[in-house]
Amino acid sequence: MKARVDKSILLNDHSGYILPHAPEAEESLIGSLTSPAGARILDEVSTDLAPEMIYDIQRSIIYSAILALRQENKPIDFSLVLDKISQMGKGDEVPRNIIAQLFARGYDLHHAELHALIIKQKYLQRKTIELSQTLNQQAFDDTQDIGDVLFAAGNQIEQLQGSLIGTSGIKSIKEVAHSSYSEIDRKVGLFASGKQTGITTGLCDLNTSTTGWKGGELIILAARPAMGKTAVALHMAKSASKEGTPVVIFSLEMDGNSLFERLIASECSVHPSKLKSGNLSADEINSIGTASGILYNLPVHIDDNSSVNMGYIRSVSRLLHRQGKCGMIVIDYLQLISESGASNRNREQEISRMSREAKIIAKELNIPVILLSQLNREVDKRPDKKPILADLRESGSIEQDADMVIFVHRPEYYGIEVQDNGHTVSNYGELLICKHRNGQTGKVKFKHNGTLTKIFDYDTRGYSDVVPDDKPF
16 A cells, blocks of 8 residues: 655654554554444544544545544445545545455454554654654744744643543543542531631632632632732732642733732731832841741742733643642733734634633633733722622623632722721722622622731731831831
């Protein structure tokens, strides 16, 4: 039989080696598909074996024709395969005698799945060699950014890994039941030991409302500018990391140093303006050192690249997740993420696509993703200034993708006085849970210091102890 041989099959220009392939396995598999049990065998192997995985071009075309007949619920016989290949416009590429030889070859029903696996492995070997050649060429090309080269290579490797393990998500009800019961049993054990089932949110009342962040959840944390959504998100990230969850923060608005200063201010009682000016006393320097020591050991990674798209975020998250360094993601914030470059999409469609991809990342890695988002100006036109779901900026699909939508609201910012038992409450905030796919909606109160660097439970007794850090000098 005629094998596919061209320049691409050489490992390099001087090696002369033919790329890995298994002609005997290919012939045997196709022979098995012509047997009375061919339809059953095809159903078992076709979900994991695509035509392009077959090395020999003629056998690949014959396999495509057999797949097409199966999809049409037609029998797999010589005349129908011959006719289907003709319909595909490939009659000149696959002579009649080649098809006849395969049909006359005989079959090995007991090893058909093994032959399919061998064919697939050889295909992945070829793709790996092809990728290494491309990567080698691009690495020598000074006109290409090495970061782009590596991320593109990483994506291709992940695709090959996906092909290796298979992509079918179908499970029997027994498998689902077993997995579900194990998860319920885990939750029962945690509850009995006084622990919550999800990752801590950093606020007791919010933990009670949500039972913590869960794997696969997309949490939208949204607010108007200056409401403190970054401060709340950092509090959530720091709280989770202190309990051992590795957190990745994509900070598109603030650089890493500024973000770390915010974290220091949240951990000690030094005013942020003093951190910026450097006008620090010896005690304050010691306090900063202690706070830095605590933060230094937290499992947190910060990516402050200000121009990234969702593909970049997904690649970095996958890489860190494989290394055990990504158990929760915070993205600050949605509207700053770069567009994909597709010219046929408007901004609303881009935002919709990005929120959908954030949900896919959460589900794929089975971790919570906290995605910060701006709200439109309609909030400011209302007397109570309270946001609603319709205020999600640029896209209603954000609400659709999210498992939870939480708004940060600070009435005091708008000059609205809040009373509690006849007393005015200062430094007061609310987290408005306006969507909760797996629970109840409602309001969670919180307090903060004057600089909005520290977030507390509403009834925190030690709240008054932190007031001095509101004094800059």
